[in-house]
Amino acid sequence: MASGIENTRLIVPLTCPTIDEMAAGILAAASAGADLIECRLDYLETPPTPAELDKLLADSPVEIIATNRPTDQGGHFTGSEADRLAILTAAATAGAKLIDIERGVSSGDWPDAKIIHSHHDFDRCPDDLGTIVDELAATSADIPKVAFMPAGPDEALVALDIIRQTPKPTIALAMGEAGLLSRILARKVGAFGTFASLSAGAGSAPGQPTISELIDLYRWESISATTNVFGVIGCPVGHSMSPAIHNAAFDATGYDGVYLPILIQPGGDNFNRFIDGLLDRPWLGWRGLSVTLPHKENALACVGGDNCDELSRRIGAINTITIDPDGTLRGDNSDYAGAIDALCNKMQIAREGLAERAVAVLGAGGAARAIVAALCYYGAETTVHNRTLSRAETLAEEFGCKFAAIDKASSTEAQIIINCTSVGMHPNTGATPLPAIPPSVEVVFDTIYNPLETLLLADAKKANCLLVSGLDMFVNQAVTQFELWTGQPAPRDVMRQVAASRLG
Ligand code: NAP
Numbered sequence: 364m365a366s367g368i369e370n371t372r373l374i375v376p377l378t379c380p381t382i383d384e385m386a387a388g389i390l391a392a393a394s395a396g397a398d399l400i401e402c403r404l405d406y407l408e409t410p411p412t413p414a415e416l417d418k419l420l421a422d423s424p425v426e427i428i429a430t431n432r433p434t435d436q437g438g439h440f441t442g443s444e445a446d447r448l449a450i451l452t453a454a455a456t457a458g459a460k461l462i463d464i465e466r467g468v469s470s471g472d473w474p475d476a477k478i479i480h481s482h483h484d485f486d487r488c489p490d491d492l493g494t495i496v497d498e499l500a501a502t503s504a505d506i507p508k509v510a511f512m513p514a515g516p517d518e519a520l521v522a523l524d525i526i527r528q529t530p531k532p533t534i535a536l537a538m539g540e541a542g543l544l545s546r547i548l549a550r551k552v553g554a555f556g557t558f559a560s561l562s563a564g565a566g567s568a569p570g571q572p573t574i575s576e577l578i579d580l581y582r583w584e585s586i587s588a589t590t591n592v593f594g595v596i597g598c599p600v601g602h603s604m605s606p607a608i609h610n611a612a613f614d615a616t617g618y619d620g621v622y623l624p625i626l627i628q629p630g631g632d633n634f635n636r637f638i639d640g641l642l643d644r645p646w647l648g649w650r651g652l653s654v655t656l657p658h659k660e661n662a663l664a665c666v667g668g669d670n671c672d673e674l675s676r677r678i679g680a681i682n683t684i685t686i687d688p689d690g691t692l693r694g695d696n697s698d699y700a701g702a703i704d705a706l707c708n709k710m711q712i713a714r715e716g717l718a719e720r721a722v723a724v725l726g727a728g729g730a731a732r733a734i735v736a737a738l739c740y741y742g743a744e745t746t747v748h749n750r751t752l753s754r755a756e757t758l759a760e761e762f763g764c765k766f767a768a769i770d771k772a773s774s775t776e777a778q779i780i781i782n783c784t785s786v787g788m789h790p791n792t793g794a795t796p797l798p799a800i801p802p803s804v805e806v807v808f809d810t811i812y813n814p815l816e817t818l819l820l821a822d823a824k825k826a827n828c829l830l831v832s833g834l835d836m837f838v839n840q841a842v843t844q845f846e847l848w849t850g851q852p853a854p855r856d857v858m859r860q861v862a863a864s865r866l867g
Contacts, residue, residue: 370532371549372398372556373583374428375574376567378406382415392561393424395574399461399556401428403567404450405440411450416457428479429454430463437483437568463508466499480504484511485538485569488518492525500531506555508534510568512542515633516625517640519545523647526554539570540601540626544594546572547623548647550586582610586621591648593848594623596634596662597655601626604865605653608841611861615854620650627658634661642690651848652684653841659729666694674699677762678736680729683844695847699733701840703741706779706808709831718742721803723775725796726783727754730810734781735762743779748772750784772797779806780823787817795819800826812837813866838862 375392377400379385385402392400400423404411411419420427431450432438440447448471451462455473462473466482480499488511489495499507507529513519519537522545526535532555537545549557559574560566577583595605601624609622627633641649654662659680666684668676671694675681681694707714720743724731727749735758738745745764749755752768759766772780786796788811795818800807807823812833820830838859845853 371554373574373577374399374401374556374558375561376401376403376430376558376571377561378403378565378567380406380408382407382411382419386419388561389419389423389425389427392574395561396578397425397559397574399426399428401430401463401558401567402454402459403438404429404431404454405433405438410440410442410446411453413453413456416450416453420454420457420459423458426460427454427458428461428463429459429476432463433465436465436481437485461506464504466495470504477506478504479506479508479534481508481510481534483509483568486512488513488521488537492521496525496529496533496535500529500533506532506534508536508555510534510536510538512539512569513537513545514541515627515637516541516544517633517636519543520640520644520647523548523552523644526552527646536568537570538568540624542570543572544623544625546570547577547581547583547586547621548592550583551588551590551592551621551648553588580607580610581621581623582614585614585619587619589619589648591618591620591650591848592623593620593649593651593653594625595653595655596625596627596637596658598626598628598657600624600655603655604837604862605655605841607865608838608858608861609653609845612841612845612854612858615857616849616851618849618851620849625652629657631661631664634658635665638665638684638692641686645688645690650686650688651844652686653844654682654684656729663694666692670694672696674736674740677740678733680733682840683847685847695843696733697840697843697847698730698836699737700843701838702730702734702781702808702810702836703737704843705831705835705839706781706806709808709829709835710806714741719744720779721775721777722746722779722781723748723772723777724781724783725749725769725772726785727751727758728783728785731783732758734783734810735759735764739764744777746775746777748775769796773799773801775801776803777801778803779808780804781808781810782817782819783810785811787811787819789813793818795822797822800828804828806831808836809833810836812862815863815866834859834862834866 375397377388522535675696683695739762755766808831842853
């Protein structure tokens, strides 16, 4: 490992257009928790004078990295090379403790500053990345740094390999959303530092989290070499509430874990490459994955039906992967379990108590599929109602239940209604899949969780029905995942509170 884990620095880059704004940024970054601040001098509208740099750096409460990046390395400095280096010399004289210079550039006479020797590729992961890193590490520079754009999160893992294998304290970062894992797990593998922006949109490279996300959401200070790693795979995945919920659960229970969003483009090959990347690196301590659209079927294919429970196999999709320390994968579908348990808990019955109860399911998409499979498995008298009748027919035939048009749900004689359509979901909160609650209905379950109370649930409340919300289902599936992965009881109330507060 390149450096002691306790030394992994949280570095905040400042890309301010004026010296005054940069001075204010230094104070703000220091109070936000930065261990180091990178002053991107190339972003200044006017090249700084030595006197300005003296004033800027004299009072900094934390050590400063001075960087004056030329345009061919993704920077903004357009002057001559001599002028560029002269500014760095003035920064070193003014007290910058680290100077960043680019690959192929020789350092100046900066005896009191450490040298970061860097290479950036904003387009790809270079084929000769290993050679580049070796070349940077072989110079007299103190800290080799590479930043590259990965094709996917499997390539982002390469950054962690570099940090582990390079004999000097190293910075290696994969950029973009798919590279986020390399920025957060930098601490686990003992990188010299990772970069986090002061606020959203203020970063110096694509994919930088904010410092408050790193500290508060990903619990930066709790990450160590022993931390177990989890994540949610999806495309898109940036909107997912799961990182907030699971990281809060780890925090509340003192479990040594971190949970990350993993963007994987559609396609089984992309999915499999990432899983192979995790299994090739047992030192990562990757123990579990949530899986969301469009990868739930890919997940089942990757894990293999023999390693999943019977209902997951029938559904043909899983949303949970558990990775044992020996690399064995297990698949579960906590979507169906979360939904059925939300319903049964509210009705105060066991799953088996669903037998012969009449249930009308609205919708025939992915959520309906998991719920219909489970209802039929537990013997409920299920009817699938869908706008596109042929989809209802296909689903009903597969699981051996009835089907009908969506408008026939208004005259259902079912005791339980479960909405699995997206009708009523934000932003169309004025819509409902049922114009009125039929008289036979005693329980209404809306799988939608945004808004927390849909129009359908509001109508059901007026009709004195028992209500089951999409939030109950969502929290249940996260609770199931937490317990599968950690073997500990989940802090359900904390998880629910985080989800509810995120949903406003
Ligand atoms: P999906 O596969 O795209 O299916 C959407 C369903 O909604 C289809 O049956 C579709 O009917 C129907 N639909 C869409 N617009 C409609 C309209 N204007 N009128 C009537 N029917 C309409 O989506 P999904 O993944 O199953 O998700 C469905 C719902 O489940 C979403 O609202 C989501 O919030 C919820 N969900 C909740 C959780 C949770 O944890 N609480 C988890 C997963 C999903 P057609 O077949 O005719 O297009």
